[in-house]
Ligand SMILES: Nc1ncnc2c1ncn2[C@@H]1O[C@H](COP(=O)(O)OP(=O)(O)O)[C@@H](O)[C@H]1O
């Protein structure tokens with residue numbers, strides 16, 4: 001068995017000083033990491049209420065080989081954008097990672113984190129106990145974490161994070177809260193689907209009153225529209241209406257001319273999320 005050690009960084013204090021307000025927030029960090037790894041699908045399994053089951057976050061992203069785990073994953077407070085730029089390598093997504101500590105968010109709510117990752121024909125497994133991390137707070141490079149490697153299918157890629165022994169004092173992770181935390185950012189990405197207990201996150205998970213309409217247009221066939229106006233407190237970053245043709249979103253969200261309407265205040269428009277499906281335009 002080989003051992004991996006943490007590479008030290010003087011900004012280590014940020015790690016243990018960082019407080020994650022909820023389990024859902026810790027899970028969001030793992031979803032952000034799946035996005036940054038160019039995954040197309042991330043599947044989250046939440047434990048059944050009152051059970052001792054772990055949380056599992058599984059992605060089909062690039063995965064990591066041993067060297068990447070040691071030099072990139074186990075580096076504390078490393079800003080990947082500084083060395084690799086702010087776009088992901090294959091899908092050219094804007095990188096979400098900032099502080100190089102997101103992967104540890106899970107250890108703020110669980111005792112043991114297991115990383116199982118597959119890339120280029122090798123599966124690598126690493127277990128990080130919270131206790132080790134805490135006791136070595138001043139001296140992270142001293143911890144030796146067991147790393148196991150075994151061959152896997154060369155075409156396999158992706159990472160599965162398991163968080164076990166969840167802290168009892170944390171509020172039990174809720175599907176609803178998690179959806180609300182993820183939906184504005186990920187609810188309408190074409191090439192990134194988020195599943196929570198096998199249910200795919202969609203625009204319809206946006207909290208608020210939903211209105212649906214289906215019409216048949218002469219030159220565009222059946223067109224389905226879904227609109228939600230969210231609570232003022234919950235609005236996300238990119239409001240507006242998108243047009244989806246055969247699963248793909250065309251262009252950026254817009255207000256479809258509603259911004260010209262004098263009876264709709266801008267404050268309401270900024271809370272409008274909608275999607276128009278027009279498959280026959282494809
Ligand atoms: N699910 C994953 N798949 C592939 N690589 C990952 C994954 N999660 C983390 N990594 C690697 O570990 C690094 C550190 O992750 P993290 O602590 O969240 O910091 P940040 O996202 O700010 O870079 C990432 O930049 C990435 O290189």
Ligand SMILES: [Mg+2]
Pocket residue numbers: 029032033096097098101102103
């Ligand atoms: Mg991250």
